[in-house]
Amino acid sequence: MSAAEHDPNCIFCKIVAKQIPSRLVYEDAQVYAFHDINPWAPVHFLLIPKAHIPSLAQVTPAHGDLMGHVMALIPRLALQEGCNPYPDGGYRVVTNTGTEGGQEVRHLHFHIMGGPRPWLRG
Ligand code: 5GP
Ligand code: ZN
Secondary structure, X not given: OOHHHOOOOOHHHHHHOOOOOOOEEEEOOOEEEEEOOOOOOOEEEEEEEOOOOOOHHHOOHHHHHHHHHHHHHHHHHHXXXXXXXXXXXXXXXXXXXXXXXXXXXXXXXXXXXXXXXXXXXX
């Protein structure tokens, strides 16, 4: 990860750098996935690019390969983490974007939530 892709003030960049501990779900050169500290559902993890992209609002066609990688990983990791298979199972994928979108952490992340209902939220 080059310095330009890392924001030293960003909590998720610190998680990627393992300066803050997290419960790992998956990691490769491009992405990092870890359990949400405050889960809404029986399965609730976050999938993030390692590079510091603040939100979906900054995604451009230059991120096409990365976004394709993320989208193809979601179904695989969801089943790995215990979501039940589609169509009776499934999962919810949420990307809060900006203040009015409910985004609290300004590093692009995909919430993946699943498992038997009822859920705490969502
Ligand atoms: P947002 O509201 O930005 O879409 O979601 C941020 C998510 O990050 C929240 O669900 C919150 O529980 C999670 N979160 C915030 N800080 C930490 C942390 O230090 N570790 C982990 N594992 N999750 C975090
Ligand atoms: Zn970051």
